[in-house]
Amino acid sequence: MPEAAPAAPPSRLRLPRFALALPAGLWLVVFFVVPIATIVWFSFGYKPGLFGTHANDVLSLERYRETFSSTFFATFRNTLWVGVAGTALCLLVGMPAAYWMAVKAPARRRGLLIALVMVPYWTNFLVRTIGWQVILAPQGWLSGLLQSLHLTSGPLDILYTRTAVLIGVVYNYLPLMILPLFVAFDRVGEPLREASKDLGATRWRTFTRVTLPLARPGIVAGTVLVFIPLMGDYVTATVLGGARGNMVGQLVASQFQTAQNWALGSAMAVVLILVIAVTVGVFAALAWLVGRPLRARHRLVLEEVP
């Protein structure tokens, strides 16, 4: 029939826009939100007798009181020290390296350099850390070398201390700092640095006024990416820390695995999460406060033209 209206296009299944984020969202709910909620719930419970692991029929804040015992508090201070010092060291070591890779190194070598940064990740985390145990051992080759060069009087006394943990975490987390910093420095680009110098800025001023402010998202990403897993690190502290280099991660693990006190372990885990969140918040506020007079100095607002 020639008069027939054109057929309506076949109706297609229209997915809402957030459909793209659905798989990741589901994954996070099942494997992140639910476990965290469980931990929080468990932290209000108790350990029922010698052979039980957990009960929640009586709720209390008792476990949190236990958490703030002196041993745990000392371990917390220790963890925070390693976390902050380790992140600061990663930033200090990683920043010049990333800057060199992004700005100074020949452009055609950059792919190779990034691959080299990733080389340690070709080996298992635990194996790498045990490698450091071998190096830092009092009878190890490094100790022998330092003694034969008369740089130290006795065998190396680093293994099973906080210093050993610090060395270990800086080594383990440095790539996580370098990569976002590299991307950030790379994105600033040569033309902006040239424009800055063209306008009379020295190299240092160019770095502080142009490169660094524009690389800020990368610096934040790298710092957070290193600090958060570092605070919860358990392998490095276990292998290199021993009794003197204890970290909260170990304590939590021992409550779950050795002491079988899930409620206390959960409370410790919750406190750790809160401490990490508060520390990140405090440092963000500090960075903002420190930057305020600097920003004010360079701010220029012209009065409105009538």
Place this chain on the structure above:
Amino acid sequence: MTTPDETAAPQAGGADAVVLTRVSKFYGDVAAVDDLTLTVRRGEFLSLLGPSGCGKTTTLRMVAGFEHPDTGDVLVDGQSVLGVPPHRRNVNTVFQAYALFPHMSVAENVAYGLEQKRTPKADIRTKVAEALDMVQMRGYAGRRPAQLSGGQQQRVALARALVNRPSVLLLDEPLGALDRQLREEMQVELKLLQTRLGISFVFVTHDQGEALSMSDRIAIMREGRVEQLGDADTIYSSPASAYVAGFVGQQNFLDGRAGDDGAVDTDLGPLRSTRPSDVRPGQRVRVAVRPEFVDLVAEQPPGTSENTVRGTVIGVAHQGETRQFLVDAGHGHTLLVRRPTPASPRLAVGDTGWCRWRADDVHVFPHDGAHSAPPPTSVPDQRAG
């Protein structure tokens, strides 16, 4: 456009703004700039015109301090700047992609150079306001570069450079990213600004229209050298070589052999030039005649057959005030003819016509061995070149 501060740059007495003396720059074995000598006079608008890869940007970057010459000397205000880093040169650049700082407002971008000179904040405020007034961007002082259009960013980049009152302003193809209408407006404004401020501008471009419309002098560059330096009239009417003749405006090129008294024997018959030329009889030469100097008539003109070529019209394009004809002259040659519309012949495609031109409009150059551009096969857009 108004500026309260009309006092301009000339600081260093009578010295030329920039002098490049026998400067060379090599990348590996390739000379990007090859024994180049060039003077930028105080207060002049000089264009470096040439195709990409001719060394014009490298030359500019050596004046700015981002490249260092392998040989030769660069003087700014009469002082050698060899070894002087970019931030200590009294030279500013407008970059190709503007390179505005995205994390600063328009006003802060313009203030950046003054801040580096430790200018008091009150002065910075006045000068930034003046500079933004100068480029009509005062109302956008608080915006970020990302909130501006390309043309507006261009103006801010200009203000940011000019607020420092440099001895010379370097512009690296700054209009390349703008659309045509905006580009033409900016050409006019740039020239006005330069005239009023009296600051020397060195303008790098591959666009002959830009160079011709703004420049006091044009340096045509080729393979790292200056092929010809002169004002627009000289470059247009007395090109020094076939290369220059072909680069500025359009040309009909014919290869031939020189005879006596300006006579040239070509595939299309005898030609004659009354212009001075340094070719010797018997030498291989290239002859150039501009399309606008070629007349096209339907009847065979009486008199001598010199500078007259018979052909078939194979294309006609109406371009408003002019009309362009493409004429097949045989032997693989086509000639482009541009006539004012009222005076153009009533010829259509397929008609036979005679092209002729005055001996005074025939340029004869020694043949430099380079291939000439292939003859046009369709009528080109007059404005495209």
